[in-house]
């Protein structure tokens with residue numbers, strides 16, 4: 001422990017930055033830094049330690065843990081990572097758990113599979129995407145030569161409310177002119193000869209070796225977490241994975257994810273049909289929070305996980321079948 005520094009602050013109080021959220025899991029904990037958009041996986045004992053020392057005087061903590069080397073290491077870690085700070089003020093207000101989500105979108109995230117049917121109905125679909133207020137749009141394409149189609153789609157989205165567009169497509173030569181489009185954020189090239197990540201202006205290219213058949217299967221990995229204040233706020237009040245999120249298949253059917261057997265409507269339906277029918281049905285499970293789903297309720301990722309598992313009813317609540325096991329902190 002940096003004892004000298006701590007002793008110099010001995011009359012101050014220990015505070016946890018309000019943008020740093022300690023979350024206890026079953027096997028391990030996590031600290032979400034929703035300002036830096038980072039997550040630190042830590043032992044649960046550190047989460048307990050944070051709870052125990054917060055708002056206490058440095059001198060009292062130093063005295064109590066004088067002979068405890070682990071406590072010293074924890075305090076050092078928390079301070080170096082800027083999770084805690086010292087102040088003469090006794091207490092600071094914590095982040096409100098209530099929703100302050102001011103987003104007016106009906107649907108925020110949409111993944112759509114390009115097909116002949118979708119292409120033939122593009123005007124109606126783009127109009128619906130716009131009216132629904134979609135912010136993030138991902139388009140999946142299976143055409144081996146799709147640069148023309150991407151340019152056309154980006155052109156059609158020019159006056160839309162979509163601010164973040166990404167595409168997935170088979171490995172192919174990329175037209176560099178795409179990098180000048182400020183809506184385009186990512187290109188995923190599947191069936192690539194090797195994995196790599198490339199940044200070009202604002203566009204990140206992800207070269208992935210898997211085939212597209214596995215791309216949209218709901219599967220947890222550390223890239224499926226979304227650590228930021230908006231996501232945290234949604235997760236505290238709704239199910240972050242499915243809230244205002246849809247998957248549109250090649251026939252235009254609106255579902256929660258690629259494996260979903262239910263069609264809640266069609267993206268070529270009228271805007272009124274979608275809002276009064278489709279959205280009504282989808283939203284019935286938006287507020288089943290991860291806190292109410294097993295095993296998410298004991299998972300350290302429950303306030304940042306975006307894997308689109310659809311909760312199903314059990315005798316005593318809701319459950320999902322996830323490839324991450326929070327009991328053991330292992331991926332299957």
Ligand code: SF4
Nearest residue numbers: 296299302305322324
């Ligand atoms: S258990 Fe739940 S919260 Fe944890 S990774 Fe799986 S789906 Fe996400």
